[in-house]
Structures are given as C-alpha cells and as structure tokens.
Amino acid sequence: MRLRYIFMMLAGLLFCACSETKYVPEGEYLLNHVYVKSEPKTKGVNPSELKSYVRQHGNSRWLSAIKVPLATYSLSGRDTTKWMNRILRSVGEAPVLYDSISTRRSMEDLQAQLVNMGFLRASVDAMTRSKKKKMDVTYLLHPGEPYHIRNVSYVIQDYLIADLLQLDQPDRRGLKSGILFNVENLDAERKRITRLLTNMGYYRFNKEYITYLADSVAGTKEIDLVLVLRKQRDSEGVEKAHERYKVRDIRYASGDPEDTTIHLRPGVLRKNTFVRKQDYYSSDDLQNTYTHFGRLGAVRYTNISWQELPDSNQLDCLIQISTNKPSTISFQPEGTNTAGDLGVAASLTYQNRNLFKGAENLSIELRGAYEAIKGLEGYSNHNFQEYSLETKLSFPRFILPFISSNIRRRILATSEVSLSYDLQNRPEFHRRVLSAGWRYKWSDPRHHDRYRIDMLDLNYISMPWISETFKKEYLDDTNSRNAILRYNYENLFIMKFGVGYIYNNGIIAIKANAETAGNLLGLASKIFGFHRNADGKYTFLDIAYAQYVRFDLDVTRNIMFSYNNQLVFHAGLGVAYPYGNSTILPFEKRYFSGGANSVRGWSVRSLGPGKYVSRDGRIDFINQTGDMKMDFNVEYRAHLFWKLGAALFVDAGNIWTLRNYDDQPGGQFKLSEFWNQLAVSYGLGFRFNFDYFILRFDMGMKAVNPAYEEGDEHYPIAHPKFSRDFAFHFAVGLPF
Numbered sequence: 001m002r003l004r005y006i007f008m009m010l011a012g013l014l015f016c017a018c019s020e021t022k023y024v025p026e027g028e029y030l031l032n033h034v035y036v037k038s039e040p041k042t043k044g045v046n047p048s049e050l051k052s053y054v055r056q057h058g059n060s061r062w063l064s065a066i067k068v069p070l071a072t073y074s075l076s077g078r079d080t081t082k083w084m085n086r087i088l089r090s091v092g093e094a095p096v097l098y099d100s101i102s103t104r105r106s107m108e109d110l111q112a113q114l115v116n117m118g119f120l121r122a123s124v125d126a127m128t129r130s131k132k133k134k135m136d137v138t139y140l141l142h143p144g145e146p147y148h149i150r151n152v153s154y155v156i157q158d159y160l161i162a163d164l165l166q167l168d169q170p171d172r173r174g175l176k177s178g179i180l181f182n183v184e185n186l187d188a189e190r191k192r193i194t195r196l197l198t199n200m201g202y203y204r205f206n207k208e209y210i211t212y213l214a215d216s217v218a219g220t221k222e223i224d225l226v227l228v229l230r231k232q233r234d235s236e237g238v239e240k241a242h243e244r245y246k247v248r249d250i251r252y253a254s255g256d257p258e259d260t261t262i263h264l265r266p267g268v269l270r271k272n273t274f275v276r277k278q279d280y281y282s283s284d285d286l287q288n289t290y291t292h293f294g295r296l297g298a299v300r301y302t303n304i305s306w307q308e309l310p311d312s313n314q315l316d317c318l319i320q321i322s323t324n325k326p327s328t329i330s331f332q333p334e335g336t337n338t339a340g341d342l343g344v345a346a347s348l349t350y351q352n353r354n355l356f357k358g359a360e361n362l363s364i365e366l367r368g369a370y371e372a373i374k375g376l377e378g379y380s381n382h383n384f385q386e387y388s389l390e391t392k393l394s395f396p397r398f399i400l401p402f403i404s405s406n407i408r409r410r411i412l413a414t415s416e417v418s419l420s421y422d423l424q425n426r427p428e429f430h431r432r433v434l435s436a437g438w439r440y441k442w443s444d445p446r447h448h449d450r451y452r453i454d455m456l457d458l459n460y461i462s463m464p465w466i467s468e469t470f471k472k473e474y475l476d477d478t479n480s481r482n483a484i485l486r487y488n489y490e491n492l493f494i495m496k497f498g499v500g501y502i503y504n505n506g507i508i509a510i511k512a513n514a515e516t517a518g519n520l521l522g523l524a525s526k527i528f529g530f531h532r533n534a535d536g537k538y539t540f541l542d543i544a545y546a547q548y549v550r551f552d553l554d555v556t557r558n559i560m561f562s563y564n565n566q567l568v569f570h571a572g573l574g575v576a577y578p579y580g581n582s583t584i585l586p587f588e589k590r591y592f593s594g595g596a597n598s599v600r601g602w603s604v605r606s607l608g609p610g611k612y613v614s615r616d617g618r619i620d621f622i623n624q625t626g627d628m629k630m631d632f633n634v635e636y637r638a639h640l641f642w643k644l645g646a647a648l649f650v651d652a653g654n655i656w657t658l659r660n661y662d663d664q665p666g667g668q669f670k671l672s673e674f675w676n677q678l679a680v681s682y683g684l685g686f687r688f689n690f691d692y693f694i695l696r697f698d699m700g701m702k703a704v705n706p707a708y709e710e711g712d713e714h715y716p717i718a719h720p721k722f723s724r725d726f727a728f729h730f731a732v733g734l735p736f
Helices: 002-017 047-053 068-074 083-091 100-116 159-165 183-198 266-271 283-294 405-410 468-476 483-487 519-528
Strands: 030-038 123-131 134-142 148-156 210-216 222-229 246-254 299-308 314-323 327-338 341-352 361-372 383-395 412-425 429-443 449-466 492-504 508-517 548-562 565-578 628-641 644-656 679-689 694-704 726-732
Touching: 030 047, 047 100, 047 548, 068 083, 068 628, 100 123, 100 134, 148 159, 159 183, 183 210, 183 283, 283 299, 283 314, 449 468, 468 483, 492 519, 644 694
Parallel strands: 030 134, 148 222, 246 314
Antiparallel strands: 123 134, 210 222, 299 314, 327 341, 341 361, 361 383, 383 412, 412 429, 429 449, 449 492, 492 508, 508 548, 548 565, 565 628, 628 644, 644 679, 679 694, 694 726
C-alpha cells in the first residue's frame, strides 16, 4: 500500500513537470534555462564561474535535472483558503518569470567583470528563445584580447614611506611587466603595501591612499601603469605626511562588568600578547594577539582598543578579556544499537578550563552503557555492561624543553596527557583496557597545516575471564580454531609512537598518519633477554607486546561548479604490517571495508579481504579484516531546498591481508590480481545540514562483487537483487 502511494506521488510530480507553466500569466514566460558561453573560447575566461554574475536564474532543480520544488508548487490549487494548497505552496517554489530588465543588468555586470579581468574591449550579448511559455536565455561573452602591463612606476608622495619602501624587494612586488592588467592584480598590490605599512607603525593608513594612473599604448594591448601613494589630509584639507605610531603602554582589564578579575596568570597574559611596548604598531601583532587569546578555552572573548595620546605619535593599548566559568558538569544520555542489540548509555563529564590559571583544560568523563544481547545460547548471562573513566589534561602551549620562545609564540600548540580505564563485561568474555597517552598538536595560523605527535601511547589489554562455552566453540576446538580470533582474546601490551599531518585549504585536503609499536621493547628484549612465553613471543611484565608499523593516507579534491553543486573525489590508502614479536595485527589496528565511509554497497565489516567469501556469520567480524585498505570515491553533491541536500556516488575499494592466513582464503594482496578484486558500488544519499552537524542517509547498491568470480553475483549491476545488493547507512557528518 505504501509503494502505491509513493508511486502515485511520483506520477503526480511527473505530471506537474509537464504543467510547469500552470501559474505563468498570459504574456509572461517561465525562465527555463540560463546559459553563459564565450565566443570564441578564451583562456582565462570560465563561463561557469561568470554565471554567478547573472541576476536571474530559473527554478531550482534537484541534482541539476528535475524541478521538484516547482512541481510541488504546481500541485496546489488556486484556492489558497485550503490548507493543503497553502502547504504545497510553502514547501514548493513559485515559478521564476523572465524579466528583461534583469537580463539587461546581467549583461552590464558580465561586461564590467570582463573589464575587471583585463578584457577592456569586452562586450556581452543576450539571446532569448521562447517556446510554450518558457524562455531560455543565453549570454554570449565576447572578451577579445586581454591587456597586459608594459611598464610600472611608483610615485610615493610621502618621503618617509618612500624611504621605507626602498627596503621592499622588487621581486616581492605584485605588479611586474607582462602580467595581466586586471582589478585582482591591482587590488592585491594595494593590500600588500597597506599591510606592509600597517606593520611598520602606520596605524591610520588604509588602501584608499593608493590609486592608479593607467595609459594605454597606442596600437597595442599594453598599459603603462603608475601607482600613486598619496599623503593624508588634516581636518582643513591640508596635505601632510602619514604619522607613524609606537606603543607606549599595554594594560589588561576584565571585559565582564560583573567580575573585574582576570582569572589568568600575568605570565600567560604576556606570552599571548604579541604587541610590545616601544615597538611600532603592527596589525599582524594585533591579529596574533586576538588569535592566541581566542584559542584559550578559559577566554570567552577578547576586545583590544587603542588610544592616541594627544600631540604625540604614541598609542596606549587596552586588552579587555572576559573569561568563561572555570568549571562545568554535563550529563549526556544516548541510545545504542549494536548489530540490532538495543541499549542505553550515559556519560557524566566534569571540565575545568582554567585549572592552574593558565587556560589548562582538565576533563574527567565517567561513562556507563548497557545492552541486551539477543540470539545467544549456552550463556548464563545475556547482557553487555561497560564502564569507563577517562581523564585528559591539555595545556595550550608546548610543555617541552629546548623549544625557543620564538617558536612557542609563533605556532598554536597544545600538549596533552591522558589516562583511561575501560571495563567491558559480555556474556562471552570480560575485557579490561588501561590506556595512557602523551601527545602534542600544533599549527601555524599563517598556513593550512596541522601536525600531531604521539610521543607515547600505551595500551594494556587484559582478558580476565572467558566463558567455557566461548572457549570451546571458538578458541579451543580444533575444527573452529581461528588464529586471528584467538590472538584478539589474549592479554596484550601495545607501546606506540605516531605522527600525523593534515592539510586543508577548502579545495584539497590531505591527511596522513604513521605509527609504529614495539620497537623500543623489541630492542630492550634483545639487549636484556626478556622472557618468552609458550608461543615464543617476548613479554613485558609477563604480557606479550605487539610490534607493527602502519601508514594511512587520505586525499580529497573538491570541484565547485556553483554554490549548490560540487564534485568530490577521494582516495584512501592504508597499509599495516606486523613483524618481530607479532604475526597478526591487533584487532583495533586492522582495516575493514564497507559501511557509511567506505564502499557503501556493503554494510560495515562485510566486504573482503580480497575475494574472501563469508563462511561463519558469528566470527566474520574477525575474518573480514585485513592489513591493507584501498578506497576510491566520487560523489556529486547538490543542494535541494531548505536544509536538505542530495548526493550521487560511486565507490570502489577493498581490504587485503599481507600475509597468507588459512582462515582468510583469497584474502592475500597480490599485485597481479588486486585490481580484479576491487568492489564497486553506486547509490543515492540525502543530507540534512543543520550548520553545526550533518545527518546523512546513504543508500548503496553493489555493482561489482569480488566475492564471486563469475555469474550474476559477480556483476550485480547487470543483475540487481534488492534483498542481496542493497545497504542503508545512517551517519553524522560527510563521508570525506
């Protein structure tokens, strides 16, 4: 019955698509398509980018194809007193009627932008074509040849500034012979000189004091350019030299009228203040001061004001700081769903943002969870309980010797230590994890790079109890014994060192991580002759330690067609190799494929490794893991309406093992075969963007299934079966 209603609605929308002009008055036209073309095609002119200068666009289209909002509006009747008609009109979108005045102004705006780009002789035409009360508009750009700068000269009317600019290296100047004569280049040079001078003490200088004189060279497409830096004028209009200011005094005050105390140590205030007494005023120092105070968790907001001293070129700086409440307690309940097992969880968090009055952040989180597990037989208890305690202490600076004060001040650094204990009681086993960490994170505000170093990451994993039923069925029985499974239910010690790097400029994002574990312990084992257990592995405190190396790389490329349409490419590679004291990776370090952020035609942990075929659904969560992972994704994203967006995607990837494990036949990576073992899926997704978070619903279908080497199952794209090939994913945030 539901399918029937859905079909009827889709049929109604399709019918209305044929009635788009239902509410277009006689003598008017529905604006259908808007095109921008360049004749001839010219280097440096991108019509799709210039389309943003068109003032009137047609009705929005879902996925750039179907006018669903207009169709919804057209479903409404003319009687607006009926509630259904009002709802359809409010949800839908009224027809956009062609406006000749907007077309003429769009032509003027397009021509002005072409001139700004250096095409001084550009012209724009508009062609219209009407059919059945619909109008298509095509803007034809005729850029002509661009103009270039032949000679550049600087006229500095202020002699002191002229002397200072003599120190400016010629190769740093933005205007050079041969570059395009366009507004972007001219304005960039104005901003560069303005920043240079405001960093040299010229507190009141702005780019409006810089103008240009341009003279075209007869018979050529070249320009002789003169940059003029004018003097300032006093209140009576008399020209005078620009004033250069020094900082006389710096004062701190509370920005909260109800609390006049600044809850930060004087040394912290000084270290985060880049403005210096007796130094010339600097806009960069001012911005750095805002940035460094703004990143302190104890600071709510910062306001910096300047006071000019009469009859002197001196400034007094007042830094007003308003601090947050140092201590907060929060409680957060949540629902859980693990493979269909429902449960509840809750966390209680205490946070102190100013522990030692230096914006140190202490957080203590206590969490508890409970799930009722279904489908278990032979166990006395069918409940899962988890309790954890995590403590973190972070410092908004480097806590590390031998770091120069210049580096400490220039970069934004955080030092963090953590300690946690996690207790899990399942019907099959009890698990305890004790973790400790010491790490550094930092970034340079002038660039798009972020770095991380895990100096020390310790994990002690203990299995104090395993039920006899579980041991008999999975760990001890020779018929079902699984080396990978058994390894992950043994006591284990992990001592890790890792580094991380992130680059993101909004167009390209790169994320790289590398880590290694057990090397120091391995060296100590050989030097001091550590004890070996029954399996021949070295132990530390009578516990075998893991030894491996792992590297991960993710690259994302974003191509913006318009504000509402973008194409995103993503590639991910991960490789981990156990060696020395380990022949198998710890479960937490193994890769899995499928799920909301991987190949979305498969559910999580249901793909691979290689061409491995699922054999035992009870332990495939172990078998369908690997030492290597590849992901390739292409996703077209479009805004639909309100907070709703949609995406079409194609995913490819898989996981493999580097060693040949008997329990994972067909899972080993081989250079000559891996390309034939790439799984492929396609699908459609919907996203609700609520600014602070994104809810995502993705529906994927298998296209190529490497678990089958031939037949309908290998190419489900040609022989789709919904019950076999469909996967639904719900997630928070974008996949990449």
